[in-house]
Amino acid sequence: MHAFDVLRDPVRRRILELLAEGEHASGEVAAVIEREFAITQAAVSQHLKVLRDSGFATVRADGARRIYAVNSDPLQDVDAWLDRFRRFWEPKLDALETEIARGRRKRT
Amino acid sequence: MHAFDVLRDPVRRRILELLAEGEHASGEVAAVIEREFAITQAAVSQHLKVLRDSGFATVRADGARRIYAVNSDPLQDVDAWLDRFRRFWEPKLDALETEIARGRRKRT
């Protein structure tokens, strides 16, 4: 599944926003999403599965709970795809800025 | 239609890549896409309509031809959405870099 297929769904984007704030158990995510989008816990779980399978999120067990965290690699890929359009809104970088802007993406 | 709904389709992404290189007539885009994706001119025209309606592309007439150009505003919105995840792959910026990185996005 391509990164943009994953990000297309507003529920999944919202889940990623929540995970960007920090780790959350499946149930915690579900509580927020159920309220905001009026869908069932099962639906949220299915979305979490998509995020897992596509590499946007990682999981670890904590007893019966499943703790989710964001994995930014696929988001970084999206960011990289946007590079070819950046010149449209980042008109003129001077040498130093270019150097740093490049570094910001290349550097681990 | 949300930006990510538009970007979800690989044909539309490819069209935007072509337009990122410069303006192109509908027929020029169609020629490339027909070859690369094996779809008809009508399908390409429908994708161009989506890009128009969603604000990703602009059109001007040149006789019977329609010249398309990319409009980066919606792409910039996507870039802004990614901001909340940047800290995951841009660990520590020093003061100068932060200043410049901020400027890169805020400045017109």
Place this chain on the structure above:
DNA sequence: CGTTTATATTAGTGAATACTTAAATCAGGG
């Protein structure tokens, strides 16, 4: 004008997918 070239639109169809309900796992107490 009639024809050709460039492009868009319409109608219909099949595949993908997000949802619901129901059932299955599975860890942790009492």
Place this chain on the structure above:
DNA sequence: CCCTGATTTAAGTATTCACTAATATAAACG
């Protein structure tokens, strides 16, 4: 163990949407 809570999985359904084929529009040109 059995029960409860937390979570996932399965099956079925409805909607969305990208496509094709056919048609429409409209400029260019003899």
